[in-house]
Amino acid sequence: MTEETSEQMKSIVFELNDEEYALPVKSVGSIERIMHITRIPGTPTFVKGVLNLRGVVTPIIDLRARFGFEDIGYTESTRIIIISLNKLEVGIIVDAAYDVIDIPQNAIEPPPEVIGTVQVDYIDGVAKIEERLLILLNMEKVLDKEAIKELYQMEG
Amino acid sequence: MNEYLDVFIEESKEHIQALNDHLLKLENDPTNLDMVNEIFRSAHTLKGMSATMGFQDLADLTHKMENVLDAVRNGNIMMNSAILDVVFDSVDQLEAMVLDIVDGGEGKKDVSKVVKQLEAIEQGEALPEVAATTEAEAVQSQSNQFSPNELDQFEVAVLEQSQEKGYSNYQINVRLQESCLLKAARVYMVFQILEQVGEVIKSEPTVSELEDENFEYDFTVILVTNEPAEDVKQKILKVSEIAEVNVSLFEFDNNTHHQEEISETGNEVELASSDTRADNKEEKVSSKSQVTSKTIRVNIERLDALMNLFEELVIDRGRLEQISATMKDPELQETVERMTRISGDLQNIILNMRMVPIDQVFNRFPRMVRQLAKDLNKQINFEVTGAETELDRTVIDEIGDPLVHLIRNAIDHGIETATERKEKGKPEEGTLKLNAYHSGNHVIIEISDDGAGINKDKVVNKAITNGVITREQADSLSDTQIHQLILASGFSTADEISDISGRGVGLDVVKNTIESLGGNISIDSELGKGSLFSIQLPLTLSIISVLLVEVHKEKYAIPLSSIIETAVINKTDIMHAHNKKVIDFRGKVVPLISLEQVFEVPGENEDDQFYSIVIIRQGDKMAGLIVDTFIGQQEIVLKSLGNYLTDVFAISGATILGDGQVALIVDTNALIK
Numbered sequence: 001m002t003e004e005t006s007e008q009m010k011s012i013v014f015e016l017n018d019e020e021y022a023l024p025v026k027s028v029g030s031i032e033r034i035m036h037i038t039r040i041p042g043t044p045t046f047v048k049g050v051l052n053l054r055g056v057v058t059p060i061i062d063l064r065a066r067f068g069f070e071d072i073g074y075t076e077s078t079r080i081i082i083i084s085l086n087k088l089e090v091g092i093i094v095d096a097a098y099d100v101i102d103i104p105q106n107a108i109e110p111p112p113e114v115i116g117t118v119q120v121d122y123i124d125g126v127a128k129i130e131e132r133l134l135i136l137l138n139m140e141k142v143l144d145k146e147a148i149k150e151l152y153q154m155e156g
Numbered sequence: 157m158n159e160y161l162d163v164f165i166e167e168s169k170e171h172i173q174a175l176n177d178h179l180l181k182l183e184n185d186p187t188n189l190d191m192v193n194e195i196f197r198s199a200h201t202l203k204g205m206s207a208t209m210g211f212q213d214l215a216d217l218t219h220k221m222e223n224v225l226d227a228v229r230n231g232n233i234m235m236n237s238a239i240l241d242v243v244f245d246s247v248d249q250l251e252a253m254v255l256d257i258v259d260g261g262e263g264k265k266d267v268s269k270v271v272k273q274l275e276a277i278e279q280g281e282a283l284p285e286v287a288a289t290t291e292a293e294a295v296q297s298q299s300n301q302f303s304p305n306e307l308d309q310f311e312v313a314v315l316e317q318s319q320e321k322g323y324s325n326y327q328i329n330v331r332l333q334e335s336c337l338l339k340a341a342r343v344y345m346v347f348q349i350l351e352q353v354g355e356v357i358k359s360e361p362t363v364s365e366l367e368d369e370n371f372e373y374d375f376t377v378i379l380v381t382n383e384p385a386e387d388v389k390q391k392i393l394k395v396s397e398i399a400e401v402n403v404s405l406f407e408f409d410n411n412t413h414h415q416e417e418i419s420e421t422g423n424e425v426e427l428a429s430s431d432t433r434a435d436n437k438e439e440k441v442s443s444k445s446q447v448t449s450k451t452i453r454v455n456i457e458r459l460d461a462l463m464n465l466f467e468e469l470v471i472d473r474g475r476l477e478q479i480s481a482t483m484k485d486p487e488l489q490e491t492v493e494r495m496t497r498i499s500g501d502l503q504n505i506i507l508n509m510r511m512v513p514i515d516q517v518f519n520r521f522p523r524m525v526r527q528l529a530k531d532l533n534k535q536i537n538f539e540v541t542g543a544e545t546e547l548d549r550t551v552i553d554e555i556g557d558p559l560v561h562l563i564r565n566a567i568d569h570g571i572e573t574a575t576e577r578k579e580k581g582k583p584e585e586g587t588l589k590l591n592a593y594h595s596g597n598h599v600i601i602e603i604s605d606d607g608a609g610i611n612k613d614k615v616v617n618k619a620i621t622n623g624v625i626t627r628e629q630a631d632s633l634s635d636t637q638i639h640q641l642i643l644a645s646g647f648s649t650a651d652e653i654s655d656i657s658g659r660g661v662g663l664d665v666v667k668n669t670i671e672s673l674g675g676n677i678s679i680d681s682e683l684g685k686g687s688l689f690s691i692q693l694p695l696t697l698s699i700i701s702v703l704l705v706e707v708h709k710e711k712y713a714i715p716l717s718s719i720i721e722t723a724v725i726n727k728t729d730i731m732h733a734h735n736k737k738v739i740d741f742r743g744k745v746v747p748l749i750s751l752e753q754v755f756e757v758p759g760e761n762e763d764d765q766f767y768s769i770v771i772i773r774q775g776d777k778m779a780g781l782i783v784d785t786f787i788g789q790q791e792i793v794l795k796s797l798g799n800y801l802t803d804v805f806a807i808s809g810a811t812i813l814g815d816g817q818v819a820l821i822v823d824t825n826a827l828i829k
Contacts, residue, residue: 036816036817036818038710038810038817038818038819038820039710039758040797040801040804040807040820041754041755041756041757041804041805041806041807041820042755042756042804042805042806042807043801043804047801049818050797050798050801050810050818051818052812052816052817052818054464054468055464055465055467055468055812056464056795056798057795057796057797057798057810057812057818058798059797059798059800059801087799088798088799088800089798089800090798090800143800
């Protein structure tokens with residue numbers, strides 16, 4: 001804990017669309033294998049549904065769909081990362097989750113503006129560690145209800 | 157410190173509730189020293205606790221209260237309604253301070269006024285007034301002398317003001333001739349004269365007692381007038397059958413003006429009048445008092461966690477049952493069977509743990525009704541029955557506010573003032589009843605009054621002006637539908653807006669709250685006779701009976717409470733009206749809703765000759781839900797979809813099935829509209 005507050009940020013690394021993302025460990029509740037998800041009608045397509053997480057009904061979001069990546073189906077390595085955020089428990093589906101890493105604060109850079117044509121607000125920064133490039137996600141923005149509402153309206 | 161604070165708050169609330177309960181009992185039976193002892197104990201504990209926690213104002217006030225109670229206990233002061241009022245007021249202040257602490261405040265409050273009043277009461281017996289009182293008592297035995305202590309604050313204020321303005325306060329004793337036949341008529345004539353010359357502040361016996369001829373031959377009044385005493389006397393003597401009139405200047409001690417101070421004489425009258433009232437209530441009080449049993453406090457979150465774990469167990473039990481069925485090992489089967497039975501018992505106990513008597517909500521109402529009745533100057537007899545009825549904790553937490561609203565409504569709009577009631581030939585004291593009882597899987601709470609009832613024409617007119625309904629619609633409404641109108645939003649029939657209720661918001665909130673709890677509210681009323689509000693609530697929010705159905709590969713749960721029946725119909729029975737599918741169901745045209753379409757269920761569309769239909773109901777509207785197959789009836793544990801997914805159309809929640817999967821619960825109310 002002391003390491004994390006001073007210089008290092010302990011993070012979970014997951015893979016999505018061949019890129020690596022990082023989430024602070026403290027916001028991750030658990031990592032689960034894919035299990036039966038019950039679809040909820042009338043919700044945006046990236047809301048996959050809900051699953052039974054040890055007796056708690058937990059909503060699941062497909063991060064690929066949320067970021068507009070192509071749907072490749074589930075594989076052996078597909079994982080659900082359960083995130084607890086401001087009393088909100090949400091699971092996100094990622095291609096793989098396999099690493100815990102310490103990210104030094106000074107390795108974090110602001111998101112490069114050239115990364116895409118559309119500026120996205122859910123990226124806090126980018127960390128370069130050795131030869132790896134980790135994208136730091138702001139889960140609050142990813143799960144932000146207002147943004148989701150807009151997306152939903154766009155889908156019609 | 158914080159963990160102690162929680163305990164402190166919980167216990168303070170309990171003690172304040174106990175204070176209120178016992179004070180109410182004491183009010184009905186002012187001589188009951190046991191009650192005084194109970195109150196004293198509660199106050200004493202509260203004082204100790206608040207002093208320890210450093211809430212000085214709280215401790216000070218309780219200390220003063222304790223002093224008064226101690227004096228009462230030791231017989232130095234007699235309890236009367238004036239003292240009770242002050243003590244009630246103190247308890248209110250205490251409650252306000254505790255609430256402040258709950259909200260993170262320091263529990264500080266300016267209580268000097270109450271403290272002064274309490275001090276005045278307390279010192280009452282130490283001051284020379286005692287002597288005066290005994291003197292007054294002596295006089296009392298000869299003539300009907302008023303003691304200033306009998307007067308309430310308002311009366312004292314009037315007398316003081318009149319003195320300042322140069323009027324005279326006379327005490328007039330009138331004695332009728334013993335041969336007098338129509339005593340009430342003579343009294344009436346005397347009062348007529350008195351009203352001409354001035355104002356009658358108080359009479360002994362009271363006016364109503366005089367009217368009922370409930371006195372011997374003497375009565376005494378206090379009159380404020382600017383006419384000389386002799387003139388008044390002569391005028392009264394003009395009434396026939398008057399034996400004797402005594403007019404004397406009425407004096408009271410201005411400097412002390414502690415109306416709370418009690419004389420023995422004043423008190424006796426108080427007791428006598430309240431005793432008669434207390435008698436009929438006594439039975440109920442005694443039957444209610446022995447509810448408390450040994451308990452420990454458990455955080456509701458722990459119970460929820462226990463429940464969750466138990467559900468996991470149930471799911472695994474289901475799997476075990478399957479395994480034992482395939483393995484056919486007798487020993488394993490026996491063990492699993494035993495486990496099933498034990499877990500069934502366990503489930504009952506866990507559910508029962510969450511049940512609490514509705515008394516937790518009801519117990520604050522007597523106090524509230526008393527205060528409201530005082531504020532609105534109405535006489536109300538409040539009867540509570542069925543307070544031991546048990547309901548799930550979650551329902552209990554939600555039902556308080558709607559009930560408060562309905563009770564306020566009944567007192568404000570329902571029950572008339574004493575004079576109005578008398579004109580209508582009703583007893584002056586209105587009756588408000590609160591009743592709770594079990595009925596099947598539901599709990600019914602009824603609030604009934606014998607007040608004015610609902611004026612249907614007024615309701616309809618108001619609804620039309622407020623745009624709730626159109627004039628055409630109004631003609632076809634049934635009585636029940638008209639009564640339901642007052643629950644519509646933006647509606648209030650009170651001509652004047654009062655502090656108590658009548659802003660037109662609220663009743664619709666009441667309705668919404670109750671419906672969100674899975675209950676409903678119905679109104680029965682007769683103009684001039686009174687109204688009955690009946691609330692039906694599910695026993696528990698966490699477990700409900702559902703019918704599980706399958707639509708393609710998805711399972712949905714439909715609450716049994718909204719299902720009328722299920723049916724399998726032939727495709728040829730489906731008719732079309734306005735491009736909508738309808739069927740003829742027992743003589744009624746019922747629209748069909750395809751769950752597959754509403755929920756956009758993915759899957760191949762099979763063309764069946766027969767449809768499985770669930771007939772659901774919302775109020776008096778019906779609809780038929782088309783499903784693929786019925787799986788069966790089941791008790792399920794209701795779960796919310798969480799904070800993330802709110803406002804999902806036609807889904808009220810979720811549940812976990814025996815195989816560990818989540819099934820969604822259909823909100824049938826949303827489908828019929």
